[in-house]
Amino acid sequence: MKKMKEQIKKFIPSFLIDWYHFSLSFLGAVLYGFPSKKIKIIGVTGTNGKSTTVDLVARILEEEGYGVASLSSIKFKIKEKEWPNELKMTMPGRFKIKQFLRQAVKAGCQYAVIEVASEGIKQHRHRFIDFQVAVFTNLTPEHIEAHGGFEKYKKAKGDFFKSVKEVHVVNMDDKYADYFLGFPSEKKYVYGISNKPKGKKWEFIGAEDISASRNGTSFTVGNTAFNLKLLGEFNIYNALAAICVGLSQGIKIETSKKALEKAEGISGRMEEVISSPFKVFVDYAFTPNALEKVYQSIRSGFNPSKMICVLGSCGGGRDKWKRPVLGGIAADYCDRIIVTNEDPYDENPMEIIDQVYKGAKGRAEKILDRKEAIREALSSARPNDAVIITGKGCEPWICLADGKKIPWDDRRTVREEFSKIDI
Numbered sequence: 001m002k003k004m005k006e007q008i009k010k011f012i013p014s015f016l017i018d019w020y021h022f023s024l025s026f027l028g029a030v031l032y033g034f035p036s037k038k039i040k041i042i043g044v045t046g047t048n049g050k051s052t053t054v055d056l057v058a059r060i061l062e063e064e065g066y067g068v069a070s071l072s073s074i075k076f077k078i079k080e081k082e083w084p085n086e087l088k089m090t091m092p093g094r095f096k097i098k099q100f101l102r103q104a105v106k107a108g109c110q111y112a113v114i115e116v117a118s119e120g121i122k123q124h125r126h127r128f129i130d131f132q133v134a135v136f137t138n139l140t141p142e143h144i145e146a147h148g149g150f151e152k153y154k155k156a157k158g159d160f161f162k163s164v165k166e167v168h169v170v171n172m173d174d175k176y177a178d179y180f181l182g183f184p185s186e187k188k189y190v191y192g193i194s195n196k197p198k199g200k201k202w203e204f205i206g207a208e209d210i211s212a213s214r215n216g217t218s219f220t221v222g223n224t225a226f227n228l229k230l231l232g233e234f235n236i237y238n239a240l241a242a243i244c245v246g247l248s249q250g251i252k253i254e255t256s257k258k259a260l261e262k263a264e265g266i267s268g269r270m271e272e273v274i275s276s277p278f279k280v281f282v283d284y285a286f287t288p289n290a291l292e293k294v295y296q297s298i299r300s301g302f303n304p305s306k307m308i309c310v311l312g313s314c315g316g317g318r319d320k321w322k323r324p325v326l327g328g329i330a331a332d333y334c335d336r337i338i339v340t341n342e343d344p345y346d347e348n349p350m351e352i353i354d355q356v357y358k359g360a361k362g363r364a365e366k367i368l369d370r371k372e373a374i375r376e377a378l379s380s381a382r383p384n385d386a387v388i389i390t391g392k393g394c395e396p397w398i399c400l401a402d403g404k405k406i407p408w409d410d411r412r413t414v415r416e417e418f419s420k421i422d423i
Helices: 002-010 014-031 048-061 096-106 118-122 150-163 177-181 235-248 253-262 288-302 322-333 347-359 370-380 410-419
Strands: 042-045 067-069 075-078 081-084 111-113 131-136 165-170 187-192 203-206 208-213 215-219 224-228 271-274 281-282 307-311 336-339 365-366 386-390 397-399 404-408
Touching: 014 096, 042 048, 042 150, 048 067, 048 111, 048 235, 048 253, 067 096, 075 215, 096 111, 096 307, 118 150, 118 397, 131 150, 131 235, 131 253, 150 177, 165 177, 165 235, 177 187, 187 235, 187 288, 203 235, 208 288, 215 235, 224 235, 235 253, 271 410, 281 288, 281 410, 288 307, 288 386, 307 322, 307 347, 322 336, 322 347, 322 365, 336 347, 347 365, 370 386
Parallel strands: 042 111, 042 131, 067 111, 131 165, 165 187, 187 203, 281 386, 307 336, 307 386, 336 365
Antiparallel strands: 067 075, 075 081, 208 215, 215 224, 271 281, 397 404
């Protein structure tokens, strides 16, 4: 069915496809009564860190006493009710976002925090949603084939910022910060660790006295010290973005501190699944930038004797360029590398594995079955080692050809296989 749809698309002019998606977005807004006019909407875009930032922003708003809804690639949440996002879509189509916002309004929420993906922007899923705040986390190459090049991918993110007129929150340390700061807005908040804007009227939130360890991260903003349970220096950036959003909504930094220090971690993001006698981490990292940051964080924060890494890459024609790059990053950081299946979709999974393998400089081994790969990694681990399993995080499926899905959870598989090991 998927292949048939792709073939049909080839014969339809692009402007008609564009009009079709735009019309769907408008019809969804009409059908559900333009719900965003009755609730404040915050959108978070970028390549990495979106889901975590959505979660942290929602926590700060909740700490202030607001009713909050949130939508990310991990989960849907309306006040206390939450359920997993099993759609394999960051921004669901077919009216689902407008329906979700209508439910949030009906539940009495004052805010909704939404993860905004480039594919969703391309298909106009952000249209007819009145965003008050746009947040930019970072930008690295991703979805290149889908957009027809990095510049078009960047432009999609920029189109979202262009549509939001009230508040912009931008990572000052990202190389594309100036691009996003170039879009007009009533207020701008910038954050970072390395770069402080000079001669600008933007409000700057900078982290100082930074520390990242096996217990979490710590930093100060002005006179306020933050001690978070979140692992990895990259999570300091996510926290700073969330603090900026809080300030833009009149929330004191002390409230943000209280909310962020309660956060135990985000599902499938640097999640420590096994703690002893060796560590096992599951992370969603599927981009080169994210993968390298995960490896760096574990190496510096935990100083393991060996890093045993299980990874793969996505199929379906998605970003084939990055497959050998991922393998190369694993070769730079890992002591043992197992390349395995991830989400092959309609591609031959062994061909994907071979492409990742080629980038690993002859240092990897190939195991097609993901469960077997995880079992082998766990069996070879010794005390003080770290096993890092990346690419899926808390995703509930392995996606195969013709739309077929196999129920899956890396974390559950780790626990099951770990219980069988004679330690």
